[in-house]
Amino acid sequence: MIMAPLEMLLINLFVFHKCCGRKNIRRRTYIGMGLFICVLIYVSFRVSSMAPDFGGGNGLFIFSGFLFFIPIKLLYKIPGVKLITIACFSWVYTFMIFALSVRIGYALAIPGWNIHITVLLFQTVLYIASFNAFYRLLKSRFIDVIDQIGKREAVALMWMTMMWFWTVFIFNLSFAYPDIVLFQIITYPTLAVCILSSFRYIYIQVDSNKTIQNLESIAYRDELTQLRTRVILSKDAEDLITRKVPFYLIFLDLNSLKSINDRYGHLVGDQYIAFFAHEIKIRIGNRGGFYRIAGDEFICILPEQGIDEFIETITTLPDKMPDSQVKFLGFCHGIATYPQDGCTVESLLEYADHQMYEMKRALMNHHDIRKEDANR
Numbered sequence: 001m002i003m004a005p006l007e008m009l010l011i012n013l014f015v016f017h018k019c020c021g022r023k024n025i026r027r028r029t030y031i032g033m034g035l036f037i038c039v040l041i042y043v044s045f046r047v048s049s050m051a052p053d054f055g056g057g058n059g060l061f062i063f064s065g066f067l068f069f070i071p072i073k074l075l076y077k078i079p080g081v082k083l084i085t086i087a088c089f090s091w092v093y094t095f096m097i098f099a100l101s102v103r104i105g106y107a108l109a110i111p112g113w114n115i116h117i118t119v120l121l122f123q124t125v126l127y128i129a130s131f132n133a134f135y136r137l138l139k140s141r142f143i144d145v146i147d148q149i150g151k152r153e154a155v156a157l158m159w160m161t162m163m164w165f166w167t168v169f170i171f172n173l174s175f176a177y178p179d180i181v182l183f184q185i186i187t188y189p190t191l192a193v194c195i196l197s198s199f200r201y202i203y204i205q206v207d208s209n210k211t212i213q214n215l216e217s218i219a220y221r222d223e224l225t226q227l228r229t230r231v232i233l234s235k236d237a238e239d240l241i242t243r244k245v246p247f248y249l250i251f252l253d254l255n256s257l258k259s260i261n262d263r264y265g266h267l268v269g270d271q272y273i274a275f276f277a278h279e280i281k282i283r284i285g286n287r288g289g290f291y292r293i294a295g296d297e298f299i300c301i302l303p304e305q306g307i308d309e310f311i312e313t314i315t316t317l318p319d320k321m322p323d324s325q326v327k328f329l330g331f332c333h334g335i336a337t338y339p340q341d342g343c344t345v346e347s348l349l350e351y352a353d354h355q356m357y358e359m360k361r362a363l364m365n366h367h368d369i370r371k372e373d374a375n376r
Contacts, residue, residue, distance in 0.1 A: 003120050004123050006040075007124065008094040008098050009094075011090075011131070012087070012090050013037070013068065015086070015090045016072050019078075019138070019139070019143060020072065020077065020078040021077040022075065022077070023074075024075060028075075029075050032074070033071060033075065040067065069083070081155060082146055082154070084161075084162065085146055085158045086146070088161035088165045089138065089142060089164075092165050097126045099172040101122040102172075104119075105118040105122055150208060152204060153205055156200060159200075159201075160200070163193055163197040167191055167194040171190075174186075220232050222292040225292050226277075227277055227281070228289065229293070230291065230293040232291065233289070233291040233301070234345050237301060237345045237348070238345060241343065245303075246303075246304040246338055247288075247303055247338050248303075248304065248307050249301055249336045249349065250307075250311075250333055250336075251299060251334040251353050252299070252300065252333050252356075253298075253360065254273070254297075254329070255363070257269060257273070257296040259329070260329070273295070276317070276331070277292065277298065280300070280314055283310065283314055284302070287302055288302035311333070311335075332356050332357075332359040332363060333356055333359065334352040334354065334359060336348040336349070336352035336355070
């Protein structure tokens, strides 16, 4: 029963070839793999003639598959962990097809047919029926998972796929040698370790996701004001632009925050910022989004209706911080309208920022004029 294992090994070679990047030109790679296949076929026939059990459906030939790592590492560019993971994933598929074909072949035992030919026939049919789906899963999902996860998760996935393969191999041995009780005993702890390794991978993945969520929370939520950050602002605005929903982008900048910090200290300055954010957030309510993009700079996104009412409400903030003698020094604002004033987040921010600085410049000129009048 040597042709069925060779068919299986050739499919694995095809998988490796498609999933790994070549180190050399195509001709050199094909020649190298061709020579390796010829050597493997010769060695397989020699071993099968000297050791009949090697091809008796027990799957012992699979250990020759480790020889694949020699040409793969010489001819292709692929990290060791990724190579072992893909190899074990592919071996699980091909070995299960082989084992199933052996069981079907012995169960049917077509009169007048050589059992080796029967197994090869069923295996070929099963490969034809299932390989396309397996290959799509491998290329579009499994390899993508390997490329996206971190080193810790990749190692855990490698061990999990290795245990999958070892479990399938041990199960096949217990079928191939039903009289050897040891193989049947080994089957259960093997299955237990396989389950535990799968659970360990799931645990590591969930733990990593929690870490990612914590990092996203830090990146997406301002710690002082609990407002959303510039990252979320870009996502929210891009979503509205993609859906072509008109909206106002209002740039708010606190006046003279530095003077508050210099006079009262940065702790009071933080309280001052949090006070302003709280007051504006109450006035926005559920009508739009509110974001802190820098120390004293904030952005509001509001729907097209109700902008005049909103501007009026935010110009009537309390004169002082609650339970404090710190006066509120006001703020300047600039307004950009989508799509009239810009069709990208950057252009809208630039336009609103320019409008805000025009208001700030006018306010500074007004103060200068008042100082001149007082000096006269």
